[in-house]
Amino acid sequence: MRKPIIAGNWKMNKLAAEGARFLMDIREKVPEEGRVETVVCAPFIHLPFLSEAARDFPVSIGAQNMHHEESGAFTGEVSPAMLSDLLISHVIIGHSERRQYFNETDETVNQKTHAAFEHGITPIVCVGESLEQRENNETMDFVESQVVKGLEGLSEEQVKDVVLAYEPIWAIGTGKTASSEQANEVCTHIRKVIEKTFSKEAAEAVRIQYGGSVKPETIEELLSMSDIDGALVGGASLKEESFLKLVEAGANVS
Numbered sequence: 103m104r105k106p107i108i109a110g111n112w113k114m115n116k117l118a119a120e121g122a123r124f125l126m127d128i129r130e131k132v133p134e135e136g137r138v139e140t141v142v143c144a145p146f147i148h149l150p151f152l153s154e155a156a157r158d159f160p161v162s163i164g165a166q167n168m169h170h171e172e173s174g175a176f177t178g179e180v181s182p183a184m185l186s187d188l189l190i191s192h193v194i195i196g197h198s199e200r201r202q203y204f205n206e207t208d209e210t211v212n213q214k215t216h217a218a219f220e221h222g223i224t225p226i227v228c229v230g231e232s233l234e235q236r237e238n239n240e241t242m243d244f245v246e247s248q249v250v251k252g253l254e255g256l257s258e259e260q261v262k263d264v265v266l267a268y269e270p271i272w273a274i275g276t277g278k279t280a281s282s283e284q285a286n287e288v289c290t291h292i293r294k295v296i297e298k299t300f301s302k303e304a305a306e307a308v309r310i311q312y313g314g315s316v317k318p319e320t321i322e323e324l325l326s327m328s329d330i331d332g333a334l335v336g337g338a339s340l341k342e343e344s345f346l347k348l349v350e351a352g353a354n355v356s
């Protein structure tokens with residue numbers, strides 16, 4: 103069975119003291135690592151503190167982006183080497199907000215995904231269609247193309263360790279969650295794409311999260327679906343109480 107993975111994406115929220123307080127508040131309450139993987143993806147400035155503070159309890163700390171180069175003249179960027187130096191274990195790659203506002207493309211997603219593996223960081227690769235694409239029945243083809251291009255050139259073993267996050271853009275921060283069936287239908291398609299492009303073993307191993315207005319009230323049903331292995335959560339990951347409920351739901355998947 104694939105281990106559920108619940109990742110909070112704080113986006114551009116929380117001052118340093120608020121981030122620290124959040125971690126201290128959840129430290130005694132997160133379920134043990136064997137049942138669920140718990141990840142907090144925080145803004146860069148939080149990472150040194152959070153990474154150090156989370157060392158002795160089962161919360162992994164992730165970044166929300168990175169550059170693909172090791173170092174160099176890229177003002178304002180953060181490299182994979184800098185993240186692995188801080189023992190950052192996960193990185194979100196190609197979030198739709200990065201694609202929309204910061205010109206991320208399938209090509210940069212692919213470069214960053216390779217770079218993450220070179221530095222021992224687990225990539226959480228985001229894909230998902232716009233409302234217009236959904237209404238034009240382009241969802242499956244579009245998501246397939248994002249998956250194939252984003253993961254191009256990875257080995258089968260690497261693909262098994264990728265986390266894919268299916269996030270329909272129309273459901274992000276809007277309060278409109280895709281129905282569990284809608285979300286699962288696309289996640290099942292993604293798994294078939296992995297099988298076709300890599301192997302059956304890779305398809306069975308790869309974990310696929312759903313993201314888009316996930317709340318404590320909706321998580322259980324989402325996690326009960328055949329191809330949804332976790333959630334990438336924005337708004338509901340900002341409050342300790344709701345984040346813990348999401349993680350607990352992940353730990354209770356049998």
Ligand SMILES: O=C[C@H](O)COP(=O)(O)O
Binds near residue numbers: 315334
């Ligand atoms: O990365 C998280 C997603 O963008 C979902 O955000 P949301 O839970 O606030 O809709």
